[in-house]
Amino acid sequence: MTQRGRNLVLLAPAGAWFLVMLVVPLTVVLIFSFGERGAAGGYVPAFTLDQYANLPARWTAFKNTLILAPVGTLAALLIAYPLAYFLAVRADPKWKTLLLVLVIVPFWTSILIRSYAWIFILGGRGIPALLDWIGIGGVRLINTPFSVLVGIAYGYLPLMVFPIFVNLDRLDKRLLEASSDLGAPPWRTFLQVTLPMSLPGVATGCLLVFILLMGEFLIPALLGGGKVFFVGNALVDLFLQSRNWAFGSAVAATLVAIMLVTVTAYMRLIRRLGAQREDVSLM
């Protein structure tokens, strides 16, 4: 077999997967988005732009999502970075594996069950009862935007921790010593050596969390009491409740388009930052 033939054979499974699981469904969504809702719901073939014209009806859902996704990503990052730093740089190597396992363990349980646990922790008999006991009464935590943010930061934490951890773990410790030898105080070593070197991990973690957050619907539904409405929730309702598949497809197609644009812009930005750093290090 020629090299070319071998390549084709090796690529076939991935290609088939790509075609069946991505290209075909997305094409169906795109076709449906130009159709109409049947009288009893579902989809009736047509060619109309009505569904896209109707998009402003879900403007709030898009707005909420476009606020939540970056804010949630930032919250996860702020908690994950110190944790990853501790695990990679400070933790005793003896304990490192155990600590890493502890980060993963919650992932063995469904996010559904873990979110339910938060309902009880943040509910009236959880933290608010504790606060009441020490004299701070009347605190409501569950079913607020705050509880949604807590759920998101918690649920996505490992996705953020691991890329950053891997990056920091590979960091050549001699660079830190060199920086110190050259007279840099610890904060300066961190800002000028550790942080820039860990940026690829930060970028990967943020991308992973951001993309998943754009489609999130479970955490807002459970910890937001259904009062916090995101595109994911709008899609669930459109497909399962009002059964307006045509409009649902238009919303889904728009979400994919927004993600393509933001992710592409983000990648460009990261690449440019990376290139700048190269320049700096050459100087």
Next chain:
Amino acid sequence: MTKNNDTISKRKFMEELYRYKRGSVTRRHFLGVTGLGTATAVLAGAMPALRPRRAFAQGDIGDRVVLATWPNYHDPANFDAFTEATGAHVQVNVFGSNEEMLAKLQAGGSGWDVFVPTNYTITTYVGEDLIEALDSSLMPNYDPAAYDPRFSDAGSVDGTLYAVPKNWGTTGYAVNTNHLDGREMTTWKDFWDITMDAYSGRTMVHDYQLTTIGNALKYFGYSFNSVDPNELAEAEKLLLDAKPHLFAISSDYQPPMLNGDAWLTMCWTGDGKQLNTDMPEIAYVLGKEGGEIWSDYYAVPKGAPHRDAAYALINFLLAPEVNAKEVLAHGYPSADANTNALLPEELLNDPILYPAQELLDALEFGAAATLTDPNRAELLARFKSA
């Protein structure tokens, strides 16, 4: 089923699972949307304890039957008995709403043998050609004369039998009376007024357009089923005004009511009964202005993969002695006189299950047009995203 002496036997595990489900994880919307219902079904399918142990019945009606139903709506012991008697294991899929069931059947390939539609959906299923005309000769336990026609009429469309009655019930509200300070709650107007006043932050409404919009319409005395744009606009204004005062928009209202986070919620009969049993200070109220009365049915979807088992299961569950156990387990009344004859007197006199006649008279059955009305669906989306 044989005794099993494992530290915790598989059978015991299933019992515990059901108990857990009955006690804390509840009602419609949540389970369906999150897929926990499906997860439970998969889990049940994977649990050998619920699989048929006996070989003799194999081949009669097959080894399983798939049932799509609502949460907390069966006595698991009856399913075990069915498996024992026929060799067919009952795989339960739990759903969140009629819309969701309809969406699944419209999408095709549901794999269901029996499902439990509510009265107002049946004409839609017939119109969409998704439901099988029932052969009553395969269900000798079905005795049409024994049923109150109010709760069995919707099962027939143009003289053809498509569905047989399961249970009926009402949609009222459950209120924790500890915080009422002597106020009386008797109407839907009371419900919305107290929500925006003394009970602010403590009220739950269903994540379901039919009941949430319907009960907002009742505030103004309009029909529960109204699709009139002006009336809907008034209901929308009320919903938007009330939204900042709501604890949650969710049909999973038992846990917050039980732990005291919520004090007031829209509620179905069986949940009202279960809540009242657990906490007697929680009362179940039907609005004087009216509201919803409903009836659920057993039906067989077109192309059911285990059709014989489907009929066998329906026939089994309709047997009065089995049906009576179902009612005792879930607290939803049956319309079958033969079943009611086997139930204890105190249950038949329970005002939650069997409300006073003048309250019942004011109630309306949901209409097919209400379910499929696109304007009501959009109204609920605006309410939720506001």
